[in-house]
Amino acid sequence: MPSGASSGFGSRREDRETALGVLYAAETQGRxxxxVLNEQPVRPESYVYDLIEGIASKRQEIDSLIESNAEEWRLERxxxxxxxxxxxxxxxxxxxPETSIATIINEAVELxxxxxxxxxxxxxxxLLSQIADQVRS
Known part of the structure; x- marks a missing residue:
């Protein structure tokens, strides 16, 4: 995580929304x-970096959990x-783990x-309820 990435402003909801935008832009632009994260006009909160870097380092595990729990749905579909x-x-x-399952699922559903x-x-x-049962039990 870059030093000084967090300014102390914003909310986790905004951080998740920023991460969503970064992931969407990267995938649709093939980058x-x-x-994409480092090109943001305003430096994102450190939590956004935690999310994007975490997804990069655990992408296989994350995608495997999604696919194995998404009945009849392949990730690319x-x-x-x-x-x-x-x-x-x-x-x-x-x-x-300090973020409750309910908060994570509710925010995802809202997004x-x-x-x-x-x-x-x-x-x-x-899908997230099933995955939560697996990873948080």
Whole structure:
């Protein structure tokens, strides 16, 4: 994490939203997550770096958890927004035990509700509940 990355402003919700934007931009532009993150016009909070770096280092584990719990859905068939939100939420379930399961799932559902489809809300909620049972039990 870059030194001085956190200014103390913002919220976890805003951090998750920033991470979602970075992941979405990187995937749709075929670029690296950190490259997109470092080009942000305003330096993101340190938590955004924690999320993006964590996803980069645990991408295989995260994607495996998503795919193994997403019945009849391959990761590449999911909307880009859904994949990005799921990756952020699964990382938080794995790496940030101080954040409650309910908070992580609720934030993810709100983000897909805002940026994806109504069907995505149910899908993400159910999928994250299953994954939470596995990684937090």
């Amino acid at each position: 690296e997550n950190l490259e 999911m909307p880009v927004v859904d994949r990005a939100v799921l990756r952020v939420a699964v990382l938080e379930l794995i790496n940030f 897909v509700g805002e940026y994806s489809t109504e069907n995505s809300k149910r899908f993400v909620n159910g």
